[in-house]
Amino acid sequence: MEKHEIIFETYLNHKGLKYTLPRKLILETVFDLHMHFDAEQLYDLIRNISRSVSRATVYRTIPLLEEAGLIQRSLRNEARDTFEHILGHPSHAHWVCKACGVVVETDMRDVEMLLQDKSRAGNFTINNINLQISGWCRKCQRRAHEPYRC
Amino acid sequence: MEKHEIIFETYLNHKGLKYTLPRKLILETVFDLHMHFDAEQLYDLIRNISRSVSRATVYRTIPLLEEAGLIQRSLRNEARDTFEHILGHPSHAHWVCKACGVVVETDMRDVEMLLQDKSRAGNFTINNINLQISGWCRKCQRRAHEPYRC
DNA sequence: TTCCGTGCAAAGTCTTTGCATGGCC
DNA sequence: GGCCATGCAAAGACTTTGCACGGAA
Numbered sequence: 367m368e369k370h371e372i373i374f375e376t377y378l379n380h381k382g383l384k385y386t387l388p389r390k391l392i393l394e395t396v397f398d399l400h401m402h403f404d405a406e407q408l409y410d411l412i413r414n415i416s417r418s419v420s421r422a423t424v425y426r427t428i429p430l431l432e433e434a435g436l437i438q439r440s441l442r443n444e445a446r447d448t449f450e451h452i453l454g455h456p457s458h459a460h461w462v463c464k465a466c467g468v469v470v471e472t473d474m475r476d477v478e479m480l481l482q483d484k485s486r487a488g489n490f491t492i493n494n495i496n497l498q499i500s501g502w503c504r505k506c507q508r509r510a511h512e513p514y515r516c
Numbered sequence: 517m518e519k520h521e522i523i524f525e526t527y528l529n530h531k532g533l534k535y536t537l538p539r540k541l542i543l544e545t546v547f548d549l550h551m552h553f554d555a556e557q558l559y560d561l562i563r564n565i566s567r568s569v570s571r572a573t574v575y576r577t578i579p580l581l582e583e584a585g586l587i588q589r590s591l592r593n594e595a596r597d598t599f600e601h602i603l604g605h606p607s608h609a610h611w612v613c614k615a616c617g618v619v620v621e622t623d624m625r626d627v628e629m630l631l632q633d634k635s636r637a638g639n640f641t642i643n644n645i646n647l648q649i650s651g652w653c654r655k656c657q658r659r660a661h662e663p664y665r666c
Numbered sequence: 667t668t669c670c671g672t673g674c675a676a677a678g679t680c681t682t683t684g685c686a687t688g689g690c691c
Numbered sequence: 692g693g694c695c696a697t698g699c700a701a702a703g704a705c706t707t708t709g710c711a712c713g714g715a716a
Contacts, residue, residue, distance in 0.1 A: 383671090386671065388671080388672075405706080406705080418672095418673090419672090420672065422673065422674075422706095423671080425705095425707070442597070444704095445703095445704060463640075470638075470640075476630060480626060481627070481649060484622065485651070488654075489654040489657070490611055490613075490649075490651055490652070490653055491651045491652045493614060493650050493651040495647070495650075496648040497646070499642055500642075500644055501635070501643035502640070502641045502643065503639075507639070533695075534695065534696075539696090554680090555680080568697095569697090570699070572681095572682080572697070572699075573697060573698075575681060575682070576696090595678095595679060595706075596679090596680065597681085
């Protein structure tokens with residue numbers, strides 16, 4: 367049994383809930399997926415595996431995964447809430463290009479150390495960090511210097 | 517005329533759009549408000565001033581303010597998109613307590629400098645930075661050490 | 667028996683859009 | 692006239708919920 371499964375099952379037990387097949391399928395799909403996702407994408411992927419998981423269950427399971435510390439809310443894409451799994455995923459920043467939309471992730475352990483210091487000073491216990499930088503990527507640089515991109 | 521007005525009007529002109537009264541009221545309300553807001557709150561506030569601005573206009577103006585670089589999307593609160601104005605507002609981090617929901621802002625110019633270095637290395641032009649740290653505040657510390665908050 | 671889980675469809679909430687009107691150049 | 696702005700109401704897009712059935716302890 368993989369680590370994320372153990373965590374999820376432990377979490378569910380603590381809450382008096384059960385590690386059922388639909389929940390198992392959702393968890394596995396999330397951890398097979400090495401990218402951001404939204405509820406609909408998750409639902410589609412699971413549908414490919416099994417017809418027996420409903421959209422409602424997907425929506426109901428997402429907050430559980432969040433509470434268990436396995437996924438976190440991420441950049442909002444268009445109108446949809448998006449998430450990413452965070453187990454064994456070192457802290458990273460998202461650099462989002464406002465012109466072409468490309469998202470690049472970079473390590474941010476240095477930033478994290480800085481924040482850990484601050485959190486000690488402020489008596490705050492960090493659970494997770496979400497750092498998003500928007501601007502213009504190398505390719506779109508030129509456009510960034512125009513007054514307003516039209 | 518205040519700085520944000522000049523910026524907005526200039527932006528609108530560049531796009532061939534007009535700095536109308538509803539847009540003026542919305543802009544002013546946003547800059548009078550020193551906190552995060554969502555479309556509905558903004559609409560309510562403007563309603564107190566004038567009956568003559570519709571919800572649709574508020575929703576249509578928000579993306580313009582965003583494009584003009586005057587506001588930015590922020591933490592998503594419940595189901596609503598939220599924003600904050602960013603002119604003359606030094607970069608700051610949001611510390612969000614997962615237990616009580618309190619949000620504290622702190623300076624993050626040091627983090628910003630670090631990121632500026634990285635952006636130069638990666639040939640990325642930063643437009644703005646959104647840093648959100650979730651965890652538990654001083655008061656809710658104890659709960660943070662329980663296995664799962666119920 | 668009791669409590670939890672799930673699917674389905676309906677309801678809800680926030681946001682976007684179509685259309686007709688009205689103003690400005 | 693041509694273009695843009697706006698209100699209103701309708702439509703859309705996601706997400707949440709009510710309800711009834713089914714299953715495990």
